[in-house]
Amino acid sequence: RASQSKIIEFFCSE
Amino acid sequence: MFEARLVEGSLLKKVMESIKDLLNEASWDCSGNGMCLQAMDSSHVALVSLMLKSDGFENYRCDRSISLGINLASMSKILKCASNDDIITIRAEDDADAITFMFESPKQDRVSDYEMKLMNLDTEHLGIPDTEYACVIKMPSGEFSRICRDLSVLGDSVIICCTKDGVRFSAKGDLGNGNIKLAQSANVDKEEEAVVVDMREAVTLTFSLRYLNFFTKAAPLSSQVSLSMSEDVPLMVEYKINDKEGDSKGYVRYYLAPKIED
DSSP states (O other): OEEEOOGGGTSEEO | OEEEEESSTHHHHHHHHHHTTTOSEEEEEEETTEEEEEEEOTTSSEEEEEEEEGGGSSEEEESSOEEEEEEHHHHHHHHTTSOTTOEEEEEEOTTOSEEEEEEEOTTSSOEEEEEEEOBOOOOOOEEOOOOOOSEEEEEEHHHHHHHHHHHTTTOSEEEEEEETTEEEEEEEETTEEEEEEEEOOSOOSSGGGOOEEEESSOEEEEEEHHHHHHHGGGGGGOSEEEEEEOTTSOEEEEEEEEOTTOOEEEEEEEEEOOEEEO
16 A cells, blocks of 8 residues: 655755 | 736636645745745645746836735635636735735726735745656646546546556546546647657656645646656646736646655
8 A cells, every 4th residue: 555755755945 | 015917817816726725824925036935735745836927917016025924715715806807916015914905807997905914924945856857748737637536536546657658547446446548649739639748767656636636726727737757756737827828927836745655
């Protein structure tokens, strides 16, 4: 079963 | 002083409809380039990046960059008070705690203005890296809306598989499974009806249909949508904001984090 990742795992805080 | 006048005011109404179900509040960052908004949904699964270019307004004045913290549901309610053919002007004084929306009928015989309180928002800004995507799919925005709606009958997720032959959207659930295959358009008379796949590498990714259905609220802005994908990075769904003449006034981009197999 696939789990939902979060956008902040890919884009860094500026 | 910030002031922006948009003759085709319905565009701003459509922009609000495209984000209000996904975001509760966000800052409009206004500068000489235009009005930008970047915000994540409350679950931090999706990101909206929106641009309204200054030269897309008939009148645009921004003496210094300002950030306008907005409750988007409130702004959407106020913009619903504008008729579709109204001219909309947005105005805010520097350091003001309120924003004013003015709606003028095309004949100028009815003018209304609404003042809305601004919010103090402490928003997190994310850096979106420049990405060369492995696949870019362009298709009619109505077609994408229909695919997301239809596959929601079957399951919570869609598997998007892009190969040189075309794109396949699949969903499965308790009642069964479904697949929608789109072939690239061989030759279409109208550009907005075309399905075009620009592929460097085949990609298969899984996404939440609930979020994709939120994104399709932007379909009234554009006849075409583009889906950009690479393995293990967020999907970018872009709707260009074009006026009646087809000139670019900006864009709404949604980024959606993929579902990953455990």
